Amino acid sequence: MVHPICKRALETWGETPQMLMVVEEMSELTKEILKNINRKFDNIEAISEETADVEIMLEQLKENYHIAEKVEAYKQQKLKRIEHYLDEFDKKSA
Secondary structure: OOOHHHHHHHHHHOHHHHHHHHHHHHHHHHHHHHHHHHOOOOOHHHHHHHHHHHHHHHHHHHHHHOOHHHHHHHHHHHHHHHHHHHHHHHHHHO
């Protein structure tokens, strides 16, 4: 279920501006992660803030394209695949 504020933002500002904002927010999170890893910055607050921004924008993206159920189904498939890889890794490590 989409948060009412996310739905309102999408309706108020429109599809194109909000989908561009998804990209912008993901870019800002990417930048903060790179600062943390490459430059050893202690920027966990910035990473936390940008993660929140990305999650909000992804909610709008799913609403805009009506893909929330598909995304959830793919997440479950991918989590099962990761679990399989982890199980295989554990077998090899034992």
